[in-house]
Amino acid sequence: MEGLEGKLKGLSIARRSRPEEPTYLLDVALQPGGLLAVSCSNFTIRLHNKDTLNQVGEYRGHSGPLCGVTFAHGSSELLYSGSADGTVRAWDVRRPGSAAVQVFKSDASHCYCSFDLSCGDTLLCAGTEQVNDEDSFLVFWDSRKPGAGLLGVYSESHSDDVTQVCFHPRDKNRVASGSTDGLVNVFDLSRGAEEEALLATCNSGSSAGSVCWSGADYTRLLCLSHDEGLHLWDLGRLDTDEPLTIFSASDARSLTPLADGGGVDYLVGGGWLEEAQKLLVVGGKNSGELHLMECDGGGLRLLGSLEGGHASTVRCFLWDAAGEALVTGGEDAQLLLWKPGGEELKTEKRESMKSKSALKLKSRPHKTHGYEREKKAT
Template sequence: MAGYSLVESNSFGAENWCLKLQPSYKHGLLTGLSNGEIHLLDWTTGKSSQKIKASETAINDMKVIGSDFAAGHLVSSASIDAVKVFDIRTNSRIAKIQNEANSPFISLDSRHGLLACGTELQGIDAAVHIYDIRKWDTPLRSLIDSHHDDITCIKFHPSDVNVLLSGSTDGYTNIYDLKQDEEEDALHQVINYASIHSCGWLSPKRVYTLSHMETFAIHELNDKSDELKEPQPLDFGDIREAWNCDYVVDVYPGLIATGKTQESSGELRLLPFNDEKINNENCIVIPHAHGDEVVRDIFIPAQHSDMLYSCGEDGCVKIWKSNQGPLNTPENFWDYSKKMNVLGEDDREASVNLEEPLIIQRESVSTRPRKEKHKKAKKHSVKSRFKPY
């Protein structure tokens, strides 16, 4: 059943894929393009009100600094040349972050006054660099030995500043305890699944993994007292037949977005997803949402859940309005305001203890000292869909 009607469509040209959407409710909706541009879009018309030329190559990932979607004015972008931070109020670049290995950046996340950046494999190096957003000159720390292929996804734990996860095409999703000084000690848990397209936190102690082969699973977070008893994951396996789709766009609070390719009908489907269960019977279908092209991202505003924004490889950002009233999807997977100690340790003072971030006034360039890395056997995996950029 078709549940949405098209309100507006804004095209950036068929050759310019629209790869990512990020809200800044006070300023507009941000989209990153494959031509290296970031556009700030009007919420009502979808038209571009501002353009930032962030790179000469694709915006591999994009994130509002601090996940401050209410009023945030700093946006970060990851591309082949660098991670860059822009102030959308003035269209000025605040920082440019590079690494000594000159590895391309392909993933980002920002919470708790921190920015985490993941790199593509360069030689034997695929690294996670973590920055204090008040000081871009040098990383707060770098994790360089835990992945041995492209780091495609990074997520801070929304309720625990000391916990971070990263997913890679090496098949591993790693969970780090940032209170531990040494990387070997900080690597708290390794989930061996498949080449990761997306991963994240469904609840304070539950992690999802979505692979490039369209397999999906949910895993339990180990705590410090239970390291030897990792429960079996809830493994959905290959979901394409069960969910009547060709690919999964991503996992969002209250729903999973899926799509069909040009060989099928080009549908965008929204599957209700609550209590770790998919509701196929009540899915919402948008036929030919982006023609024959892949949908890259969707966004449903917190206060206007009868509206939906989508972007795709047809170069368009589209605005849809529900024919059935608000979806009432939650803004977050849970209440992020309550701080937690999810690894179950005694209450020790956090090694990352930041005050309210200061406004960044100047530009700086980051490098890190290079550390010898032990070479690991590379785990080969085939991506059946599309590159992350």
């Protein structure tokens, strides 16, 4: 931990990308080959060199808000993006600016607000917005057969927008989904039908915003809610009498006192750092400051703070373990690269470019179901 904490405390701005067009940066993904993909609120996807942040390409094709980007794990020349326009698209990063090489669709009424690709690159899953005021769906495709139609649909487990789909990093059949209905569901797709596949349902008590797998064996789930709640569950306890909840807070903003005695204004997200075996949670101030925290059963602990970078809310981050660097993007249209001892070529601070977001969060009443365990066969 001392090594990681020292690296995080030593971070400073090494590079800053300043696109001409003001647009929110919503999500960022890293390709092992050296590219960053950034989804933007103007429905475009930008490619950047991960070391210089120079823009090297752009994709246009989506006609609705983007819900994420991810690179294929085995064939890193493929980049996937999902959108509320009802498509998941695959792009060839060797041909920047070209049309999508694959397009995945389901029912015409489906608008996607989340998606993910399995660790084996064989399954795509997208979560829909609520349809007809009562239904929402998880839809599945074989990513190798875009023209073959859907593999299947789960329709009974969520009753509102499916805000997050997250495949397990090592088990191609395990996937978690979060929703504005407050529930986080975990499925084992090898079991087939939805009812049999549902392993556990955990209740966030609010609108689930982001979900990520963590822990040494990736048996833990972190959930951050849209109203800044934080919940950590251990699915390794499913077959025991121990509670799944390791830590839970309905409002985590004040859990980590900052130097001024206050707390963060919002939580950006979380990520498991495999090399350090630690769960990193990033929070921010509305002024643009970032605060890096460790999360475990005891809650949050401040590891380091970053200033002088963003001028408004940060929307996304990733940790590049190989480059020992942090990448952040936000509503000021800036993409920043933070490295230990980094020295920015140009030091003037970016003024706020905050504009009307193309991505609006819906507010709905939340269900209050408790979590359910899988019943052991007798």
